[in-house]
Amino acid sequence: MLDKIRWTVIVPLLAVVMLAAVWGRELSLLADIPIFALLLAAVLAAVHHAEVVAHRVGEPFGALVLAIAVTVIEVGLILTLMVSAGDKAAPLARDTVFAAVMITCNGIFGMALLVGALRRRVAVFNAEGTGAALATVATLATLSLVLPTFTTSEPGPHFSPAQLAFAAVASLVLYGCFIAMQTVRHKEDFLPVEPGTDDEDEHAERPSARRAWTSGGLLIAALVGVVGLAKAVSPAIESGVDAAGLPRSAVGVVIALLVLLPEALAALRAARGGRVQVSLNLALGSAMASIGLTIPAIAVASIWLDTPLLLGLGATEMVLLAITVVVGMLTVVPGRATLLQGTVHLSLFAAFGFLAVAP
Template identity: 50%
Template sequence: MSKKPALPLWTILSPIVAWLAYFGSSLNLGIFYTFFLAAVLIAAVLAAVHHAEVVAHRVGEPFGTLLLALAITVIEVALIVSLMLTGGPDTAALARDTVLAAVMIILTGIIGLCLLVGGAKFKEQVFSLPGVSAALVTLTAILVLTLILPNYTTSKAGPEYTPTQLIFVAVVCLVLYGAFVMVQTIRHRDFFLPPDADGDEEVHAEPPTNKIALLSTFLLLLCLGIVVLLAKALAPDIENAVINFGAPKSLVGVIIATVVLLPEGLAAYHAARKNRLQTSLNLALGSALASIGLTIPAVAIVSILTGMTITLGIDMKATVLLLLAQFTIMLSLATGKTNILQGVVLMVIFMVYLFTIIAP
């Protein structure tokens, strides 16, 4: 009789130690404790990746990748809303900056890295074109409506929507994202499955038991929660380091968004290295859709209930880079096959994005 897979001990202890360390973060224990917090944060991220893969293997594609995307987005929304409520008017552009950073990191950084390592190891990788096309069509519409269109409406001065426009766009985002999830999980689920799973040992490996999957789900939530809390606790230290380095404060949002997206990014990277590019793209594009399609409605509700003003429209530099990233992604994923070149191009765009933040 084959032995059912069990969870490694470090993946169970990591979130517990991280939570205990977080409660000591308010005691101002010095620089060494700050480095310790950063270390347990990385351990929690790695544990989250492991538990996400366990749950995904149990529930199957595309539900596993959808679960991780939704979990991370809920945490991201909670972080943005909490900072908005405590930061007041100074956080008017926080949602925009965070969403833009998350989308650029996913489209150019995560997908670029996956195509790069996959192309280097396997030369060519294949994926299901209909599923990726559905995600890109939906993502393009949401990106333009939320980040670009506010610059050109005339009912209110500046890159902002009126409350009525904000409600309408929030509803549109929910409709588009809801339609995508229905297509992904019910109507055309086969669009998001690997075109050929033969030879993938992990597909045929024995799935974890229900008990292990439930434990991993609980530990995954613990990991995601502490990742965001530790990122928030470390934000002042990160901000001071950025200022001392002489970089703009907007870089802080990119750093925090990177930390929040690390579990999903590492999971996508591991899948690409195992020649499961479909899983990588499901993770990345699903996360980008959830990030913007659920975050904007959430902050819109907060804005309307509290009377706070939120700025959504991005400047021309960010618009050019975002459209370049979206256009390049659509060309790179237009044939159902990828190689190392697409990964190099996307990674270069990601580096340009980071460079123009540090040296605008």
């Protein structure tokens, strides 16, 4: 435990120091490699400190703290790449948000169901809360990523300024309403329904207020380091994608995978401990935050920075989103899932990953 505390304290501070050392400088490939490694470590440290704060405030507020921390990292990475890449980064927010939805609603969601079913033959969760979360994700994704393809005020899959403002406000209202329901009015719908869980985090001693405040400060330092170091290595990420012959949308997939890796690990731990509901809260909460918070933030930034913003999905992506929503609803309705449902979601995730590199 002491070693874990040490590296999670050192990494955020080291990330800030490294950021001050490399800010405004052109870096060689040899320098990019350790900086990228430090960037990944800072992401892990940020989520660790978010988990400490989350454990202090308890469920279901804990999943909310984690989702917001991940969203801050995601928005920071998108904005740094948008500023550095200019017009070429117009679809970056769309690609990243869509990748986050596929990773959470199929990858993490399917993994949680698979692990839960392997552990107890059937993964049990609260259909009311999970269904409400999935319906909110589907509505947010449709408003922000599907409608721009069909609107006619602007040529191409773009929103007009008024439409973008409406989508941003609607996303915030939906997200805020869901959070009020999750944390106040119907929070029992988002608590684990199966007794006898054995996850070590569930039974760990609640962190003291002092430790929670310390983790809060280190969380801020880690987030600053992540966003700043991402700007430093962004040219290397783009060059690597181009050198591999991958489509530009792969940059968004890389960002989403980087940001959601710690969230996936947290969800896996919860599922292995029998807390499938917590895993699903993390998955769908991250998807919801990726749209409900990221799109409004990016919309404001695009207006402020006067950069183009392309949000509309293509036909292939819309098919994947539609089948994800339909299969997700059929999975959630019974309130229980077997290995089959987990495998179906993971198959959809595999299809997304394959088509991302071979469209």
